[in-house]
Amino acid sequence: MQKFIVYINFPFPGGELSFCSVLNKLTLLKFEIHMEELKKKYTPYTESERMSYIREYLSTSETKYQFAKRTGICRRLLILWLDKYHINDKVMSTEQPSLSKASDESLNELEKELAALRAENRKLQRALQEESLRHEACEELINLAESTYHIKVRKNSDAK
Known part of the structure; x- marks a missing residue:
């Protein structure tokens, strides 16, 4: 061959x-x-686009990696923009800020008010249920009386 x-x-x-x-x-x-x-294509971003991306990143709870993956921009680019505009990155801490005594008291008052409103709501729900049962019973009695005794109990809406 x-x-x-x-x-x-x-x-x-x-x-x-x-x-x-x-x-x-x-x-x-x-x-x-x-x-x-x-080869990555360089996309020039305008000032407003950069600020828009930064605002969006800061308003979400995503990490830089998650945000960059979702939006399609480079994570390093986001870091550079934050440094360029002297914007502090969001702090990813699990501890809650300590509340002042006044805010603790107002929070307790709001919780008490919420509990009272829920109790009142349950009470009104029960009353409504009882009243609807009472209404059904009256309707059934009227229907039974009309069919058994051939008496018109309901008002005639045509009467003047």
Whole structure:
């Protein structure tokens, strides 16, 4: 079996010409196309877009990584913008800020008021349920009286 190798001119990125086989050329082209896909495209952001991204990041509870992944911007770019505009990053702490005595008292008052309102709501719900049962019982009695004694108990709406 004879092997034929075809040599062709192939320009390298530096501008120089080289001779290589068709197989090598295809491999190099495939590699070049793959490298172009991997190359990140630089997107210039306006001042308002940067501030919009920063505001959005600070208003969410996401980490920089999660935010960058969701929005498609680079995490390092977000860090650079925060440094550039001297914006303190949000603090990811689990401890709650200590409440003052006055706010503790108002919180207790609000909790008491909430408990009282819930109790009143339950009481009114029970009263409504009893009243609807009473109404159903009266309706049934009226229907029974009308069918048994052939007496019209309900008012005639046509009467004047």
